[in-house]
Amino acid sequence: MASYFHTITENNKLTLNKPSDSDLVYYSELNEWFTRNAFRSFSLKYVVDRCIYYKVGSREHAVPQGNFLLACKQPDVNAYFDSKNTVKSICIDICPATVAEAFTVLTAQEDHDFDNYLAGYFKVPEFFEAVCPVNAANFGNKLNELVLSIREGRAGDYIDREWFLDLVEKIIFHEYGNYLALKGIRSVKLETRKEILHRLKIAKQYMDGEYLSIDEINQVAVFCNMSEFHFFRSFRQAFGISPYQYLLNKRLETARxxxxxxxxxxxxxxxxxxxPDIYTFSKAFKRRYAIAPSRLSATDS
Structure with a gap:
């Protein structure tokens, strides 16, 4: 049986046959690399160490260590890096048949009510490419386990057909949020909606890290280069919650x-x-959790 796993080195990087539309995992340790065909298949690019740059259309994605980029099959996508230190990365190519099979399995289950158009989302130009921290994804543990299997020299036995199907199912769940967000943003042009969502993702990451110190929503709008009105409206359209409520929920959960x-x-x-004061906090906390913070404290004591 053919192996799903291959290693790319300085010696074979120019000669290794990399077929398109196949389920394959490539692990590389290289000092320099350039290709014009980075997305010959639906691909997940995970950078284990250092940084890799991808040029998708007019947008350049810098994928730093511990992050990944998902993108659909499309021509003329450049990938490059030139480093004094070894760049370690994993490329996971996924064939369309595997995506279709995973989607069919999920939609057949009664507890998954996916929009029928979701299957088409995984094709250019609908797909939303974005750099994401691996630990923020629902398949982050799966990628970390893959890295461990590579380090221990057992990746060839670890990766099989079921592994790919499970990964793709998790990717579908992960991307469903982006799909709904793009649908929610009210703009005629797809590229405009994508640009807005990119900025909202930047804003959300900023809010996740600084939610205890942000005093006004306008700070976040300025950070992602949007007007306060446009940011507020677009955030609600994309994520179904206002940015103020998003911040409030994070603060209340930390308080809890x-x-x-x-x-x-x-x-x-x-x-x-x-x-601003204990009264405002207590009122918001009770509205959120149906119990006063003082009573929760007494209960735990």
Missing amino acids: QLIISGHRSVTDIAAHCNF
């Missing part, structure tokens, strides 16, 4: 965890989570 830990007073927690 701190209360449960029992190491700080409710007043101290309210200030730490950037609430």
Whole structure:
């Protein structure tokens, strides 16, 4: 049986046969690389160490260590890097038949109500390419386990047909959010919707890291280069929640965890989570969790 796993080295990088539309995993350790055919198949590019650059149309994606990029089969996609240090990366090519099979399996299950148009989303130009941290994806553990199997020299036995199907099912779930977000943004042009979603993703990552210190939504709008009105409206359209409520939910969840830990007073927690006063905090907390923070603290005690 043919192996699903191949290693690319400086010695074979120009001669290794890489067929398109096949389920294959390539692991490479290289110091320099350039290709004009980076997406000969639907592909997942995961950078294990250093950084790789991809040019998809007019947009350049820098994929740093610990991040991945998903993109559909399309011509003239450049990939390149030139480093004094070895760049370690994994390329996972997935054939259309595997995507179709995984989609069929998922839609046949009663608990998955996917839009029929989702299958077409995985084809250019509908697909939304975006760099994402591996640990933020629902298949992050799967990629980390793959890296471990490569380091231990057992990747050839670890990867099989079931492994690919499971990965693609997880990718479909991961991308469903982007698909719905693109549908929700009200713009006629697809490229405009993609550009807006790119900026909203940047904003969301900023909010995830700085939610305790952000004082006004306008700070986030400026960060992603949008007007406050356009940002507020587009965020709600894409994610089904206002940016203010998104920030509030993250602060309240942090507060809840701190209360449960029992190491700080409710007043101290309210200030730490950037609430103006204990009254505002208590009111928002009770509305969210149907219990006053003081009662939750007493219950845990």
